[in-house]
Amino acid sequence: MSLVDTKAMLKNAQEKGYAVPAFNFENMEMALTIVRTCEEMGSPVILQTTTSTVKFAGVNMYAAIGRAAAESVSVPVALHLDHGASKELCDKAIASGYSSVMIDGSALELDDNIALSLDVVKNAHVRGITVEAELGRVGGKEDDLDGGDGGYTSPSAALRFVKETGVDSLAVAIGTAHGVYKTAPVLDVSRLIAIRNELKAANVDIPLVLHGASGLSKEAVRECIKEGICKVNFATELRQAYTLGVRNALSSDLSMYDPKKYGDAGMKVLAEIVKERILVCMSDKKA
Numbered sequence: 265m266s267l268v269d270t271k272a273m274l275k276n277a278q279e280k281g282y283a284v285p286a287f288n289f290e291n292m293e294m295a296l297t298i299v300r301t302c303e304e305m306g307s308p309v310i311l312q313t314t315t316s317t318v319k320f321a322g323v324n325m326y327a328a329i330g331r332a333a334a335e336s337v338s339v340p341v342a343l344h345l346d347h348g349a350s351k352e353l354c355d356k357a358i359a360s361g362y363s364s365v366m367i368d369g370s371a372l373e374l375d376d377n378i379a380l381s382l383d384v385v386k387n388a389h390v391r392g393i394t395v396e397a398e399l400g401r402v403g404g405k406e407d408d409l410d411g412g413d414g415g416y417t418s419p420s421a422a423l424r425f426v427k428e429t430g431v432d433s434l435a436v437a438i439g440t441a442h443g444v445y446k447t448a449p450v451l452d453v454s455r456l457i458a459i460r461n462e463l464k465a466a467n468v469d470i471p472l473v474l475h476g477a478s479g480l481s482k483e484a485v486r487e488c489i490k491e492g493i494c495k496v497n498f499a500t501e502l503r504q505a506y507t508l509g510v511r512n513a514l515s516s517d518l519s520m521y522d523p524k525k526y527g528d529a530g531m532k533v534l535a536e537i538v539k540e541r542i543l544v545c546m547s548d549k550k551a
Contacts, residue, residue, distance in 0.1 A: 267334045267363040269394045270342045270495070271432055273308050274471035277494040282546040283474075283485075286310035287538060288346060288499035289326075290317055294506055295333040297531040301538040303337040307547040310364070310495065312346040315353060323353075327360040339551040344396070346497065354384045358393050366396040366435070374399075374421055381429040389430070396473060396495075399425050400437030416455060419462035426463065426470050433471040433495060438488075440476030449480065453487055460492040471495060478502070482544045489546065498541050502534060509533030 270284075277284050285302075289295040289311055302309040311333065313326045327343065334341035344364040345357040354365040367384040369377035381397040388395045400417030417436040426434060436459055439451045456472070463470060471494035477485055478501035485496060513520060513529035520526055542548050 265334060265338055265341065267331055267343050267361070268340045269392065270310060270344065270364040270396070271394045273310070273340055273342060274433055274494045276308075276550070277547070278469075278471050278492075280550065281489070282550055283489045283494050283496045284308050284310055285538075285541050285545045285547055286312050286344065286346070286473075286495050286497045287502060287541075288312045288314060288317070288497070289329075290320075290503065290506075292329050292333075293527045293531050294502065294534060295329050296336070297506075297534045298502075298538055299333045299337045299339070299341055301535045302339050302341075302542065302551070305539060305542045305547075306339065306549040306551045307542045307545075308340040308551050309547075310342045310344050312344045312497070312499070314346045314499070315349040318345070318353070318357070323357045323360040323362070327357070327362055331361055346499075347398075348384075351380065351384050351387075354395075355387060358388060358391055362393070364394045364396065366398070368398050370398040370400065370415075370435075370437070374425070378425055378428050381425070381431055385430050394432040396433040396435060397425070397429060397431045398435040398437070398475070416452060417459060419455070419458045422459050423462050423466055423468060426468055427466075431470070433473050435473040435475050438474075440474060440480065449476075449484075451480075451484055451488065453491055456488060456491045456493070473497070477541075485544050486546070496541075496545055498537075501537055505537040506530040506534040 287298045311330045330343035342364050343362050347368040348354040348366050369380040385395045438456050472492045473495040474493045475497045477496045509530035510526045513526040
């Protein structure tokens with residue numbers, strides 16, 4: 265199947281009470297594992313690359329991998345730029361074939377975040393590309409992304425932001441963090457409810473996104489889905505799983521040198537995590 269955008273995908277999730285899993289990938293093996301597992305489970309999926317990932321090999325390379333992976337399965341697959349660091353990078357991703365982009369202006373003042381996000385939306389929408397943005401700041405550190413201690417999303421600011429930018433989905437900060445959690449996070453679900461209610465009261469219907477979900481319990485993720493989250497991002501635990509499989513294969517057989525063999529070992533461990541997260545998001549059999 266050809267790449268699709270995220271708009272209809274997230275709208276369906278919003279209406280039916282589940283979330284679309286958004287899985288970050290770093291290489292061909294991870295992309296193939298993700299889409300094949302989603303095919304097996306009957307789940308729609310969003311393949312993602314971070315800004316630091318595309319720095320490694322360029323947006324054209326990852327666009328080609330994502331497009332080929334999507335065409336190898338029958339479930340809906342979107343290719344999304346996660347935490348786009350600039351309008352220029354978002355424009356490059358769009359030109360290379362990404363079907364969805366995120367502009368992350370969350371470190372900026374509200375007016376500046378609105379101006380930047382609106383600029384990206386204008387270019388993306390005329391090309392049929394959907395845009396995600398972030399308001400508030402998801403904490404933690406992952407790759408080049410450093411959210412510090414984070415900063416919670418204001419419900420009133422969320423309403424203004426969505427109205428003035430026209431973004432297609434909004435990542436909210438309710439206590440999650442990127443990277444590895446040092447202690448169990450305490451999510452401010454009441455804030456998520458307040459954001460959703462503020463938007464609904466103004467007849468603004470937009471899918472909400474949860475970042476920093478690696479390491480969250482099933483119960484925590486599902487509570488957020490119940491209260492309006494339609495897309496859940498997973499990155500750190502996928503890298504950990506793939507690397508664990510590769511490391512175990514190489515350490516157990518010092519004569520192994522074929523990348524296909526230790527790559528396959530990484531793919532098998534990764535597939536189990538992907539299956540678990542599909543079930544957590546309740547997206548199985550929703551494709």
